[in-house]
Amino acid sequence: MVYMSLILLVYQFIPELCLIIFGSILVAVILHASSCAIKTILHALLCAFKTWHSIDNTTTARDKSFPLPPGSLGYPFIGETLEFLKKGSNFYKLRQEKYGNIFKTNILGCPTIRVIGAENVRTILQGENSIVMQSWPKSTKLLLGSGAMTQTSGEIHRSQRKQVLHAFSMHALAEYVPIIQSDIRKQIETWLEKGTFLGYNECREMTMSISSKVLLGFDFDVEEKQRYNKMFLDFTDALMTVPINFPGFGFHKGMKAREGLLAGIKEQLHKLSLKEGKRPFKTAFEYYMDALDEELNMDGLDTIAEGALDLIANGFSTTSSALANLIMILGKHENVLQNVREELNTHGLLDPENVDLTLNSLKDLSYSSKVLKELLRLYPPAGASFRKCLKTFELGGYTIPAGWTVMYSIRETHRNPMVYEDAEEFRPDRWDDSSFHPGTLTSESPTDKFNFIPFGGGRRSCVGSEFAKLSLRIFLLELARSCDWTLLNKDAEMRFIPVPHAVDSLPVQIRRRDH
Numbered sequence: 001m002v003y004m005s006l007i008l009l010v011y012q013f014i015p016e017l018c019l020i021i022f023g024s025i026l027v028a029v030i031l032h033a034s035s036c037a038i039k040t041i042l043h044a045l046l047c048a049f050k051t052w053h054s055i056d057n058t059t060t061a062r063d064k065s066f067p068l069p070p071g072s073l074g075y076p077f078i079g080e081t082l083e084f085l086k087k088g089s090n091f092y093k094l095r096q097e098k099y100g101n102i103f104k105t106n107i108l109g110c111p112t113i114r115v116i117g118a119e120n121v122r123t124i125l126q127g128e129n130s131i132v133m134q135s136w137p138k139s140t141k142l143l144l145g146s147g148a149m150t151q152t153s154g155e156i157h158r159s160q161r162k163q164v165l166h167a168f169s170m171h172a173l174a175e176y177v178p179i180i181q182s183d184i185r186k187q188i189e190t191w192l193e194k195g196t197f198l199g200y201n202e203c204r205e206m207t208m209s210i211s212s213k214v215l216l217g218f219d220f221d222v223e224e225k226q227r228y229n230k231m232f233l234d235f236t237d238a239l240m241t242v243p244i245n246f247p248g249f250g251f252h253k254g255m256k257a258r259e260g261l262l263a264g265i266k267e268q269l270h271k272l273s274l275k276e277g278k279r280p281f282k283t284a285f286e287y288y289m290d291a292l293d294e295e296l297n298m299d300g301l302d303t304i305a306e307g308a309l310d311l312i313a314n315g316f317s318t319t320s321s322a323l324a325n326l327i328m329i330l331g332k333h334e335n336v337l338q339n340v341r342e343e344l345n346t347h348g349l350l351d352p353e354n355v356d357l358t359l360n361s362l363k364d365l366s367y368s369s370k371v372l373k374e375l376l377r378l379y380p381p382a383g384a385s386f387r388k389c390l391k392t393f394e395l396g397g398y399t400i401p402a403g404w405t406v407m408y409s410i411r412e413t414h415r416n417p418m419v420y421e422d423a424e425e426f427r428p429d430r431w432d433d434s435s436f437h438p439g440t441l442t443s444e445s446p447t448d449k450f451n452f453i454p455f456g457g458g459r460r461s462c463v464g465s466e467f468a469k470l471s472l473r474i475f476l477l478e479l480a481r482s483c484d485w486t487l488l489n490k491d492a493e494m495r496f497i498p499v500p501h502a503v504d505s506l507p508v509q510i511r512r513r514d515h
């Protein structure tokens, strides 16, 4: 520790000398290290050191006409990682209060600029492939694989998106309605039988079941459901970990889960390609294959399985967080739940025996839509996303250097008090005002569509957004019309990373609604 502090001290004055000394020590230790895990850690440290050292070079070589954004790059190697781990999402909030809507930080050796507010976010999202491009941590890249749409770029990405979007067309969504509804009803029935349940855990299971059925035609029994749920949890938990593939590390667990999930998906794809088993609907995968206009061959199966895993993984934590937060927010705002029920009653949908929902019967529920919009504003499941800068550019009077990471913020953008009055409050009626429609116009006023970006924007906006919104709408309807519930810990603390969730997993007491 003393040696480390000494090196850090000397680094302030003679960086090159320190780089050589520290690099040599690491190389020597690497040469002698026998365990592969230790080697990986040391290698990661060396890379982090190199990155940190290059930050200073980048900043001195930058365009002098604009300063770097305010903020701190923290300590060598670790940057502000420890602060971030301690404070979670408050880390960003506190820095925004101190430095404004564009600030720099350094997490896990990556010099990063966090960008907040419609105007700034628009520059990033519309600058896809010209000033920025998609960039994920190494763990995410390895777990999702090169066939995943989130990992591809350019022409390949464009054509993958086009094909996948066929699976979420209005025509396809209309077919999914009864499938989603039936799964939701089954899940709610199990909650009613239990009487109490943990909202976050149960909503994850429900999301996994819905998406694997709609996308791939899986029909799990209870045991399989639990097994797949566990694999998905291990997999998604590992997406943002240190990529050390050694027993005991989260990433290793994630890689094991990936193997299991891909094997299951491939087997199911194979069955679908042979048209085995009768299903009352066409799965998203089958729409996708139609759009590909090719026969499935076994060589292509790996890539397609990775694509399917990418889709399910992207929708897993995000959708389940939104579903669970819906239970929470309605549990706290009984008047809003009452208004939803009144709207359902007006449309003849309050009776749970009225089973046959269609896309049409759901489309005129304007109050319910506002409830869901407000939910996604206040608790956006994806709080931010990453890009890598392709070239140095200016943003809001600051230099954004090439090679740095840009993190565009959804969470803080959604809580901008200049746009949203009482921004921290859950108020679905804020969407009543017809002149207030973030999402329809583009200007620098509150009507700028980049003020409301739960599904991102531009070329990489969410491909599953319509499917997610449909699932949320059906869940809201089924829950409101068939259940009454009480939150057992109304004041539980909320955390926002990796997705918004109550720390106690949301214990809920539920009962059948009296009609």
Ligand code: HEM
Residues within 6 Å of the ligand: 149, 150, 151, 161, 211, 310, 311, 312, 314, 315, 316, 318, 319, 322, 380, 381, 382, 385, 386, 453, 454, 455, 456, 457, 459, 460, 461, 462, 463, 464, 465, 467, 468
């Ligand atoms: C409430 C639920 C959801 C939310 C809030 C959400 C949010 C987002 C956001 C913000 C992005 C853009 C990320 C970026 O700019 O880097 C995104 C991308 C994506 N989402 Fe979703 N998502 C949800 C559900 C889903 C579902 C259900 C699926 C699949 C069935 C899905 C698949 C994807 C994919 C594949 C991408 C990457 C698109 C690309 O790179 O072109 N998402 N999502």
